[in-house]
Each structure stands twice: as structure tokens, then as C-alpha cells.
Amino acid sequence: MASPARKAIKKYRSRLKRQGIVRLEVRVRKDDATLVREVVQALSDPEREWEARAKLREHFGTTKGERLKALLAAAPLEGVDLNRKDDFGRDVDL
Secondary structure (H helix, E strand, O other): OOOHHHHHHHHHHHHHHHOOOOOOOOOOOHHHHHHHHHHHHHHHOOOOHHHHHHHHHHHOOOOOOOOHHHHHHHOOOOOOOOOOOOOOOOOOOO
């Protein structure tokens, strides 16, 4: 039988899961720990979250919709020959 503490932890974790919150473990240099904490606080603060996300996406990442297909569509492919000749392998004596 589960102890009351385990039940409380299970309820707490399920409540966070319903809210869309996940737990992460991050390893950073000691000098960067304060910076990472500040970023997490900015993302958690309702007044600063959208601005923080926008700045992080602008600098580090792409939006969810941009994947390989969008990257290839935006690539400058003028003058690049994308046709390959058919290669049927080599002749093998059996």
C-alpha cells in the first residue's frame, strides 16, 4: 500500500501533467546556472513569457511549423542539378 507522501507526490505530478508542465534535468556550467534559472523564471512569469519565448525562438530555434520541408523550400537551389541518372547496380555473375 502506498504511503500518504507517495500519494501526495503522485497527485502533484498528475496535476502538473494536466497543466502541460514537464520536469527537466539540465546540466550546465556553474557560471551559467544563474542565467538558466533566470530564463526559466522568465518563461514561467505570465507577464514575460511571450516576450521570452519570442526572443529565444528568434535567436536559437524555429517555430513548430518550420521543419526540413520548409527549410528545403526556402533554400536557394537555382542552378543546382537535382536529377540523378538511374543506377541499376553492377553486373554480377552467379
